[in-house]
Amino acid sequence: MHEQNDGTGDPATGSTRRDRTNRAVLLEAFGGPETLVVREVAETQAGPGQIRVRVTAAGLNPMDWVMTSDPETAARFGLSLPCxxxxxxxxxxxQVGAGAIGYATGDRVFGAALSRSVADHVVIDAQGDIVAGVAHHTPDDVDDVTAATLAIAGSTAAAALAVLDLGPEDVLLVGGAGGGVGVFAVQLAAIVGARVIGTGSPASAEHLRSLGVEPVAYGDGVIDRIRDLDIGPVTAALDLHGTDTVRVARDLGVPDQRICTIAAQLDGVPAANGANAGPAALENIADLVAAGRLRVPIAATFPIEDIREAVELQAARHVRGKVVIDLLRAG
Known part of the structure; x- marks a missing residue:
C-alpha cells in the first residue's frame, strides 16, 4: 500500500505531497473487503468536456460492495477487472477541460462516479450521469465529509418519495429507517409534513427518534406494535431492505401503488433508484443540509489506507449513519 501521506510540501513549487499523489482503491479480484488494495495509479487528465476533481472525501454505500462481490453482478454494472x-x-x-461549462478551478463539488470515487482524483463529464460521473456545486455551509454522503443515498430517497407523493395527511412506514437511505428518506418525509414510523432493532430506537421517527422493533408482532402507536392508519410505505416491509404494509391495508421498494421488485409495487430522481433533487438536499433542516449522521471516517476496515463496518449493516473515507487524513 501507499506510504503514509504526511502533507509535507515542495518548497520549490508550493505543492503538497497530497497534490502530487494519485492513489486509488482498486479491486484486482471480485469478492469481499479483503480484495481491496490501495495503489498508485497513472495520473488522469481532464479531456474535452470533462473536469477533474481532487477528491477530499468519499462516502460508502451498500451498492459499492454488492456490485463488486462477484463477476456476474459486476458485469451487470459494466465493471471488469481491474476496477x-x-x-x-x-x-x-x-482541472477544467476544453468546452466544460459550469465549473472553474477551485470550485467545491460533490457527486457520483460509478465504482471509482475512492481515489485522489476522479475525472467526470461536466454534463454527465452516474456512470460518466456527475458533479454538483457544494454549498458553503456543507463540509466535504457530509457532501460526500449525499449523491447515492440522497437521490435514491428523493426518487422513492417522489413515487409516494407524500403530504401532511400521510403516515409513512419505513423499513430500514436508520440506514444510509433511510436517514434521508425519513427526514425528507417529515419536511413535507408526514408522520414517520421506522422499523429497526430495539438498540436503534433513540437514533431513530433523533431523526424525528416513531421507532418500532421489527420481527414478530410488528403489526400490533405499529397499531399500538395510535397515530392513525399507515397510508404509505417504503421498504429499503427487501420485501418484509411490503408484506407488513399490505397487511395494514396500504395499497400497492403507495408502497415503494429500492432493493427488490414485486409485481404491482413501484420500485425506485437514484437514476429516477428529479434533476434538482440533490441540489435541494444539499440546500436543506446547509440550512440545518436535514442532518446527516456520520458514523465513522477512515483514511484511505483503512478501506478494508471501513467497508467491513459499512457492510455489517448495523452502523448508524454514514461511513466516509477521508482522503486528507493520514493512515
Whole structure:
C-alpha cells in the first residue's frame, strides 16, 4: 500500500505531497473487503468536456460492495477487472477541460462516479450521469465529509418519495429507517409534513427518534406494535431492505401503488433508484443540509489506507449513519 501521506510540501513549487499523489482503491479480484488494495495509479487528465476533481472525501454505500462481490453482478454494472471502488465523492475541481461549462478551478463539488470515487482524483463529464460521473456545486455551509454522503443515498430517497407523493395527511412506514437511505428518506418525509414510523432493532430506537421517527422493533408482532402507536392508519410505505416491509404494509391495508421498494421488485409495487430522481433533487438536499433542516449522521471516517476496515463496518449493516473515507487524513 501507499506510504503514509504526511502533507509535507515542495518548497520549490508550493505543492503538497497530497497534490502530487494519485492513489486509488482498486479491486484486482471480485469478492469481499479483503480484495481491496490501495495503489498508485497513472495520473488522469481532464479531456474535452470533462473536469477533474481532487477528491477530499468519499462516502460508502451498500451498492459499492454488492456490485463488486462477484463477476456476474459486476458485469451487470459494466465493471471488469481491474476496477475502482466507491461512487460518492466530494472535493475541489483542479482541472477544467476544453468546452466544460459550469465549473472553474477551485470550485467545491460533490457527486457520483460509478465504482471509482475512492481515489485522489476522479475525472467526470461536466454534463454527465452516474456512470460518466456527475458533479454538483457544494454549498458553503456543507463540509466535504457530509457532501460526500449525499449523491447515492440522497437521490435514491428523493426518487422513492417522489413515487409516494407524500403530504401532511400521510403516515409513512419505513423499513430500514436508520440506514444510509433511510436517514434521508425519513427526514425528507417529515419536511413535507408526514408522520414517520421506522422499523429497526430495539438498540436503534433513540437514533431513530433523533431523526424525528416513531421507532418500532421489527420481527414478530410488528403489526400490533405499529397499531399500538395510535397515530392513525399507515397510508404509505417504503421498504429499503427487501420485501418484509411490503408484506407488513399490505397487511395494514396500504395499497400497492403507495408502497415503494429500492432493493427488490414485486409485481404491482413501484420500485425506485437514484437514476429516477428529479434533476434538482440533490441540489435541494444539499440546500436543506446547509440550512440545518436535514442532518446527516456520520458514523465513522477512515483514511484511505483503512478501506478494508471501513467497508467491513459499512457492510455489517448495523452502523448508524454514514461511513466516509477521508482522503486528507493520514493512515
Amino acid at each position: 475502482g471502488f466507491g461512487t460518492d465523492f466530494a472535493g475541489v475541481v483542479d
